[in-house]
Amino acid sequence: MDILVALENNSGSIHRMSLEALAAGQKLASEMNLSLSMLAMGKNGGDLAENAGKFNAEEVLLLENPLLDNYSSDGYSQAITSVLEQEKPRFVFMGHTYMVRDFLPRVSARLRIPFISDVIQFRIDDGTPVFTKQVFNAKLAADIVSQSKGTTLVSFQSAAYQSDQAEAGAATIRSISIEMDSSAIKTQSEEPFKEEAGGVDLTNAEIIVSIGRGIGKEENLPIVKALADALGAELGSSRPIVDSGWLEPSRQIGSSGQNVAPKLYLALGISGAIQHVVGMKGSKNIVAVNKDSEAPIFEIADYGIVGDILEIIPKLSEAIQAAKN
Amino acid sequence: MFLKQVPGGESPSRVSSDHSWIDETSVNFETNESDSYALEEGLQIREKNGDGEVVVISMGPEGRTQKVIREALAKGADRGVHITEEGPPETDPLRTAGVFAKALQEEQFDLILSGLQSLDLGMGQTGVILGELLGMSSATLVMETEVGENSIRVKRELESGWFQWVTLSLPACLSIQSGINHPRYPSLKGIMGAKKKEIKTLSKAEIIESDVNQSITRVYSMQKAKKTEMITGDIDQQITRLVEALRTEIKVL
């Protein structure tokens, strides 16, 4: 086996980011003429395998074991380790999900094989895949190669590859089994829950004025509120602002906050880290103001201003007021 | 407690001339964001428990690593371990965690806290690998902790606003997510006291043993994909153009 795409189970259906990893895997398979298989496990694994069988791959491995019905880091790292020992793929592709962050490094440690994480793209150089990831807070990119003679683990950043590019086909399902030791699952997990709902819903906002750490200190918030008022906008922010307790958690935008797509998103003093960008890149118009001309937010902005938000915000409010009158 | 020194947010990111890393001259290094939260959580756990020793560990070159460790000692950590690193920084998380595991061989920690991910490399792996190498249970994306008798209950952040409590037996290894608490500032008394605290130094070169598993071949700036209108001129010209765009192109005024 050359490439194994290990699927994340969404109650029997395929996690979007696993489909993206599949699209990446199919691309590598075709460019290097490699075989590709998928792995389905967890609760309703049969349904997952059946869904996976509709895509182009050699086979879908189905691993059913009651110890894997609910996710645990101990159980999943043990299971994947055993599967890799049996099947010996050259590459394992997964989405860079929270679950993968939690257990895949342990597989890397157990088998002493590299885990190249949060990859945004790959290319083939002289017959070797070169994986690119963002470094230095997404300001720069780094090419990474594996030195492993065995398996190489790779996870892909959300939306690095498109799920609708995953090629349809027909793959056969093969059941596999592994020895699992229930005493190796040492942690006890409780039911997942959502924090008390409430707070603002930004998903329907037409205009969002969003601030990041560039605002400097809490005392500077009033000028932002004035700008939001002038524009008739809702206030949003990056995570550090909420972490600092300056705005309520419901105003956070990004992978661990809200997903928004307003007509206008004004990003003020936000660097443009991927976890923020995934929550707002669908906005119709993005205006970014940042004092660093290399801030990654400019890559997705329609309009950009390099400058100091503390100077620009009050002047902009004034000019907007004047324009409205 | 694992603390990495990384370039501060305001630092320039210039690629080094050989494209192997960044040019570190005139870069200001500070404690990695999630590591500061991990340190604070460790200090709070000790305070709630009434006793216990907090040890901070960092691997990196002389000056900046000492600075980060001293700052943690000033905040209340008891002692530090500095693993000195000469030459290019380690970029293979299996090797980094391997060095840490060996450096800790003689210690008996109940709890190891690291940050969720480093700002420079962003592997998000080192703490988890370390837990595995030391045979500990681990949990990542930790947003709250409750220490019990021989166990610790932690609230993990899941995707799309979900959370989950997980109980681990001690010893355990946790990767802390930013936002779990409010990191303190060192007091003047703390800063004075830190000068007397012990920092043990070890050399990475003497500890490291495993082969390289993955390596960075080139660091560079990405090409821009989207066409962005960069609004130039002095601030008044910039504002005039932006307001015009808001009115006539984006049509929100």
Ligand SMILES: Cc1cc2nc3c(=O)[nH]c(=O)nc-3n(C[C@H](O)[C@H](O)[C@H](O)COP(=O)(O)OP(=O)(O)OC[C@H]3O[C@@H](n4cnc5c(N)ncnc54)[C@H](O)[C@@H]3O)c2cc1C
């Ligand atoms: C698992 C995980 C989940 C996460 N979820 C989220 C999430 O949901 N949402 C989120 O936002 N982040 C999230 N993050 C954090 C994310 O990785 C970034 O750390 C965060 O988005 C950075 O916020 P920022 O841009 O405000 O701060 P920084 O990255 O510190 O950027 C501040 C910016 O302000 C600029 N600046 C400073 N002063 C000024 C000034 N006076 N004028 C103009 N510009 C100025 C700087 O040049 C810099 O670009 C998550 C991280 C992880 C690991």
Ligand SMILES: Nc1ncnc2c1ncn2[C@@H]1O[C@H](COP(=O)(O)O)[C@@H](O)[C@H]1O
């Ligand atoms: N050189 C280092 N010194 C101290 N801690 C480190 C070092 N490298 C990584 N860590 C710890 O491991 C965490 C994850 O790093 P990474 O796997 O690079 O994303 C960091 O947040 C630190 O807590």
